[in-house]
Amino acid sequence: MKGKQILAIGIGIALGTSLGVTFGVVFDNIAIGISIGSGIGTTIGVALALINFGEKQEFKEKRNERI
Secondary structure: OOHHHHHHHHHHHHHHHHHHHHHHHHHOOHHHHHHHHHHHHHHHHHHHHHHHHOOOOOOOOOOOOOO
């Protein structure tokens, strides 16, 4: 994994954890909110990392040229 991919996963986990704490406070169970938020955040971070910073394959055109 590249540094940017790890950064995107970290950002996703941070967002998910903050959302989880918010859900935990609202529903009066912070521990379950944090665990659910961490799972959601990890999913968001991995999706961002794959979409934005995934390996891009470039295809070269094959040309039949004579030397």
